Amino acid sequence: MTSPVRVGVIGLGAIGQSLLKAYSADPDVQVTAVCDVDASLAETIARPLAASAWTEHRSMLDAADLDLVYVAVPPRHHHAIGLDVIAARRHILCEKPLALTLSEAQDLQRAAQAAGVVHALNLPLHGDxxxxxxxxxxxxxxxxxxxxxxxxxxxxxxxxxxxxxxxxxxxxxxxxxxxxxxxxxxxxxxxxxxxxxxxxxxxxxxxxxxxxxxxxxxxxxxxxxxxxxxxxxxxxxxxxxxxxxxxxxxxxxxxxxxxxxxxxxxxxxxxxxxxxRPQMPAGARLVRELVGHVRGTPGDLVDFTMGVRIxxxxxxxxxxxxxxxxxxxxxxxx
The missing domain is CATH 3.30.360.10 (Dihydrodipicolinate Reductase; domain 2)
Structure with a gap:
């Protein structure tokens, strides 16, 4: 059997928790670790998922076995945290906008392409x-x-x-x-x-x-x-x-x-x-595409190149x- 795609989530605000439900519902995904500066929130979210809880993303990246990391923190942190995820050679999904500035967005695009990781932006209208x-x-x-x-x-x-x-x-x-x-x-x-x-x-x-x-x-x-x-x-x-x-x-x-x-x-x-064609929940559609990409199957994602254009x-x-x-x-x- 194919192993589940192991996912870590950084940022557990309203948007992060929303897509977390789609990850949790997908049979080919295992939410392995969650991270938030609010320790109590991280523990509360992690417990029913049997996931590890973290308050510092670098520690999570060092210790947790992860294939894909979802960066759902506020935009000012996308650049620094995204570069850390890419440096750890994890595939990455980032919230929009990709960064605060064009130069930051270009940094993320270049780093992801150089690392050869899957890189995607969460734009729910895509594929609607x-x-x-x-x-x-x-x-x-x-x-x-x-x-x-x-x-x-x-x-x-x-x-x-x-x-x-x-x-x-x-x-x-x-x-x-x-x-x-x-x-x-x-x-x-x-x-x-x-x-x-x-x-x-x-x-x-x-x-x-x-x-x-x-x-x-x-x-x-x-x-x-x-x-x-x-x-x-x-x-x-x-x-x-x-x-x-x-x-x-x-x-x-x-x-x-x-x-x-x-x-x-x-x-x-x-x-x-x-x-x-029939409507499918945006989160479920995105997670399906991500799973395919991580497993090496071409699919339809909004990558960081479009993030730079935006x-x-x-x-x-x-x-x-x-x-x-x-x-x-x-x-x-x-």
């Missing part, structure tokens, strides 16, 4: 049948020439009710553009192509130098010239909205509620489009917001 249907509609659905796209992000509160980590509301690591943006940037990059330059304007709470943005407007210029307008607004009395609309010369395709595809040709109203756009967004000008995306590295 709604997203795949949307991508087919844009690329093969008869929309004609791309005219423009619009990304809209509205959150009635930020952080959202289930996000209990204080850093998500902070300017250094959190905010909706950094936290939610990578999901939709991945869809844009894989559906519409590279982003070449960015213009952004960001609004922050008055008198609070550490709080994240409350609103943002921006434009992403795609290779070839079409534009993607971005509108983000938080703390307004409206339901959450995450939508992406693509306008062509002959028709329109859209995503609503993150991953529900819509389409219209001509002036017809947008109508939902059935998925092309980070390049995020970096350009932040620089543009600071400078008040268009900023080129570092396409040479992204």
């Amino acid at each position: 049948p709604g997203i795949e249907t949307f991508r087919r509609l844009v690329q093969e659905g008869g929309l004609g020439a791309l005219r423009r796209a619009e990304l809209t992000l509205v959150f009635p509160q930020w952080p959202r009710g289930w996000q209990h980590n204080p850093w998500i509301g902070g300017r250094e690591q959190g905010g909706p553009i950094r936290e939610v943006g990578p999901h939709l940037l991945h869809v844009i990059l894989t559906t519409l192509g590279p982003v070449t330059r960015v213009w952004a304007h960001t609004e922050y709470p008055a008198g609070d130098p550490v709080a994240c943005e409350t609103a943002a407007l921006g434009t992403l210029e795609l290779a070839g010239g079409p534009l993607v307008t971005v509108s983000c607004l938080t703390n307004v009395p409206r339901p959450e909205q995450v939508s992406l609309t693509v306008y062509g010369s002959e028709g329109t395709a859209g995503l609503v509620n993150w991953a529900v595809p819509l389409m219209a040709l001509g002036q017809a109203p947008l109508e939902p489009v059935p998925f092309e 980070q390049a756009v995020l970096d350009a967004w932040e620089r543009s917001s600071t400078l008040g000008t268009w900023v080129d995306v570092d396409v040479g590295q992204a």
Whole structure:
């Protein structure tokens, strides 16, 4: 019989625990070790899994027999901890965004490629049948020439009710553009192509130098010239909205509620489009792909190269917001 893939988890916040359930439910995975700076939490999570509990990730990497490590800590720690995981020659899954800066993301990409380990980013929309249907509609659905796209992000509160980590509301690591943006940037990059330059304007709470943005407007210029307008607004009395609309010369395709595809040709109203295959929980889908990769079977993962491309756009967004000008995306590295 094939031995189970031995997994270690570093970071046991809301996101880490969520994917931990998918690891635990997969018959080909054994959660061998968990690590968190909160010793009591680590012990509590480890006990029913018969896993070892750690508060220091290097000790876990030295002592535990692991094939794959999931890095689910806040973004400022991705670089240092990720490099330690790769240096220990463990395959790695990292939360998004890959790092805080483009240079950090590039470090992780180069290290993982040099080490020959599996490297992946946790982007749950990847492989979603709604997203795949949307991508087919844009690329093969008869929309004609791309005219423009619009990304809209509205959150009635930020952080959202289930996000209990204080850093998500902070300017250094959190905010909706950094936290939610990578999901939709991945869809844009894989559906519409590279982003070449960015213009952004960001609004922050008055008198609070550490709080994240409350609103943002921006434009992403795609290779070839079409534009993607971005509108983000938080703390307004409206339901959450995450939508992406693509306008062509002959028709329109859209995503609503993150991953529900819509389409219209001509002036017809947008109508939902059935998925092309059944839905599968994102965590279970990701764990299946990871198991296959670790065992040497090619599969479909978002690797660190895409993580660098996303980070390049995020970096350009932040620089543009600071400078008040268009900023080129570092396409040479992204």
